[in-house]
Amino acid sequence: MADDRGLLGRTSTAERVADIxxxxxxxxxxxxxxxxxxDGIGKALGISRNTLREAFRLLTHERLLVHELNRGVFVRKLAVQDVxxxxxxxxxxxxxxxxxxGEPPYRLTGLEEAVGDGERSARDSDWKGVSTANIHFHRELVALAGSARTDELMRSVLAELRLAFHVVDDxxxxxxxxxxxxxxxxxALRAGERTTAERLLADYLDDSRSQLVRAYAGLVAGRREADGA
Incomplete structure (x- = not known):
């Protein structure tokens, strides 16, 4: 993470650390x-302990981290209900x-790049890259609203979603x-068919939710069995 130090720039803040x-x-x-x-993160980024703790607090509020008394700060493990x-x-x-x-045409450059990145990653069997491109696709989709508040909300939601992706073994x-x-x-959006795009998206999210919840529930049950063994 030492390479990230330059991202902080002159306006180093807890929020920027939280972004990283x-x-x-x-x-x-x-x-x-x-x-x-x-100690490790603070030294890598060249920031004070107080700044880092404030960044931890922000990410805990976003449900990405959890603070455990006398143990420290951990990346959160999601429950099935969270997913x-x-x-x-x-x-x-x-x-x-x-x-x-509104009325088409829509500014679809970001979506086009995300789709292309995902397809290239799949050809290379880079499934982590496919996951990243997929997240970018949905981030760019929400960005079509032109709302900084909606963008910020989805950035947090999609980061939390990746916590579930990382533990699925397929x-x-x-x-x-x-x-x-x-x-x-x-x-569909290129063709200006907004209603079709919305229907495709709703079906997509329903199917993705069912698939991920099923896989995640199996993993959680397996962990419980292992802990009880």
Missing amino acids: LRSRIADGYFPPGDRLSE EDIYRTRQLVECAVVQGL PRGLHQPYLVRNRAILD
Whole structure:
């Protein structure tokens, strides 16, 4: 993380540190259950302990971290109910964004880049790259609303979603089926077919939720059995 020090610049703040840590959590650099070292992160970023603790507090509020008394700060492990709630939020926000789009044409450059990145990553069997591109697709979809508040909300929601992605042991099965569906949504928006895009998106989110909840529930049950053994 020493390379991230330059990102802080002259306006180093706890919020900017939180941005960096949020990105690292979303990318799997800090997987669920990891304990975050104050000394290690503080030295890598060249920041004070107080600044880092404030960043931890912000990310705890976003449900990405948890503070355990006398143990430290850890990347959060989601429960099945968390995954279901994340998808309820996504359905409300993402479908509302598409429904609320004005008259075409729409500015689709970000979506086009995300779809292309996902397809290239799949050809290289880079399933983590496919996951990242998929997250970017949905972030760019929400960005069509032109709302900084909605963008900020989804950035946090999608980072939390990645906590679930990181513990599923079949990333190809989890992400590959949705590449063609991303392109179908993009094609509908290109054609100005907003209603079709919204229907495709709603079905997509329903199917993705069911698949991830099923996989995640199995993992959680397996962990409980292992802990009880």
